[in-house]
Amino acid sequence: MIRKLFYFSSPQNFYPLAGKLWPMFACLATALTIWGLWLGMFVAPTDVQQGEGYRIIYVHVPVSWMSMVIYLAMAFWALLGLTFNTRLSGMLTSALAPTGAIFAFLSLWTGALWGKPMWGTWWVWDARLTSELILFFLYLGFIALTSAIDDARRADKAGAILALVGALNVPVIYFSVKWWNTLHQGASVSLTKGSSMQQTMLEAMLIMAVAFWMYAIAMTLYRVRSIILVRERHSQWVADLPEVKAQSLEART
Amino acid sequence: MIWSSFSDFWSMGGYGLYVWGSFGVTAALLAAEAFWTRRGRQNALTRVASELQAADANGKDWH
Numbered sequence: 234m235i236r237k238l239f240y241f242s243s244p245q246n247f248y249p250l251a252g253k254l255w256p257m258f259a260c261l262a263t264a265l266t267i268w269g270l271w272l273g274m275f276v277a278p279t280d281v282q283q284g285e286g287y288r289i290i291y292v293h294v295p296v297s298w299m300s301m302v303i304y305l306a307m308a309f310w311a312l313l314g315l316t317f318n319t320r321l322s323g324m325l326t327s328a329l330a331p332t333g334a335i336f337a338f339l340s341l342w343t344g345a346l347w348g349k350p351m352w353g354t355w356w357v358w359d360a361r362l363t364s365e366l367i368l369f370f371l372y373l374g375f376i377a378l379t380s381a382i383d384d385a386r387r388a389d390k391a392g393a394i395l396a397l398v399g400a401l402n403v404p405v406i407y408f409s410v411k412w413w414n415t416l417h418q419g420a421s422v423s424l425t426k427g428s429s430m431q432q433t434m435l436e437a438m439l440i441m442a443v444a445f446w447m448y449a450i451a452m453t454l455y456r457v458r459s460i461i462l463v464r465e466r467h468s469q470w471v472a473d474l475p476e477v478k479a480q481s482l483e484a485r486t
Numbered sequence: 487m488i489w490s491s492f493s494d495f496w497s498m499g500g501y502g503l504y505v506w507g508s509f510g511v512t513a514a515l516l517a518a519e520a521f522w523t524r525r526g527r528q529n530a531l532t533r534v535a536s537e538l539q540a541a542d543a544n545g546k547d548w549h
Binding site: 274275276277278279284285286288289292293296331332335338339342343346347349350448452455456458459460462463466471472476477480481483484485 | 488489495498499500501503504505507508509511512515516519520522523524526527529530531532533534535536537538539
């Protein structure tokens with residue numbers, strides 16, 4: 234097991250593995266999305282308090298959760314990269330960031346569209362919303378910082394530090410509804426208290442959350458392959474790849 | 487089935503704008519991301535191939 238981990242921590246070995254894995258995650262994401270949307274939009278009943286407007290929950294909660302999970306995953310790879318100086322860690326951190334940024338944006342967007350009819354406002358500067366906005370800026374900051382530094386290894390280091398420091402914001406987002414008096418409602422699903430939601434609604438929301446998780450993994454694996462190609466372009470194994478040879482032939486003709 | 491007609495489904499009990507605004511933008515952004523990521527791979531392949539060719543043309547063996 235440990236040997237396998239070491240084996241796949243080399244970009245050369247991870248590249249074909251990621252190539253085999255991403256289509257599986259993409260298929261899972263598609264199937265789960267269809268299932269989750271069916272349950273959420275056609276089976277789940279109307280909410281007693283919020284009518285049909287509550288159905289925003291099937292995107293809002295999953296994208297918000299994933300925006301936090303992806304940032305934690307980035308912090309994990311960043312820590313691994315800083316500790317063991319593995320090249321692949323930095324590439325994975327960078328590959329995660331764009332998907333995380335999109336999920337953070339969607340969390341704010343769907344939140345605004347939910348807030349308007351229920352609270353009467355698109356936006357308030359309360360703890361939950363503000364800390365999620367900070368998360369979105371952290372993603373953008375990470376992307377800007379790492380793409381501004383030409384040397385890949387130095388970019389990885391700087392990015393890793395930003396990812397680690399920024400990770401402090403994630404528990405702040407999560408617990409903000411408890412720590413401060415906010416307009417945002419408390420957690421509907423909690424690890425300690427279970428769920429206060431109706432069964433079908435809960436199932437549909439969880440299925441959508443797993444679907445987005447699978448989507449994020451598929452995207453990250455696909456993106457990390459492009460990063461590996463560019464970073465390892467001076468090595469023989471990249472030159473020997475059939476897709477690179479095909480591209481060279483195409484360019485020649 | 488909880489909807490009596492398509493227009494019933496579409497109006498979402500008066501919340502149509504908010505519900506479809508959320509689902510629509512999410513779908514559009516994820517589709518756009520998939521497209522960008524695909525193009526990113528194509529760009530990476532083009533870049534790698536052209537650098538390899540330039541190296542061949544210079545007669546340098548830098549592997």
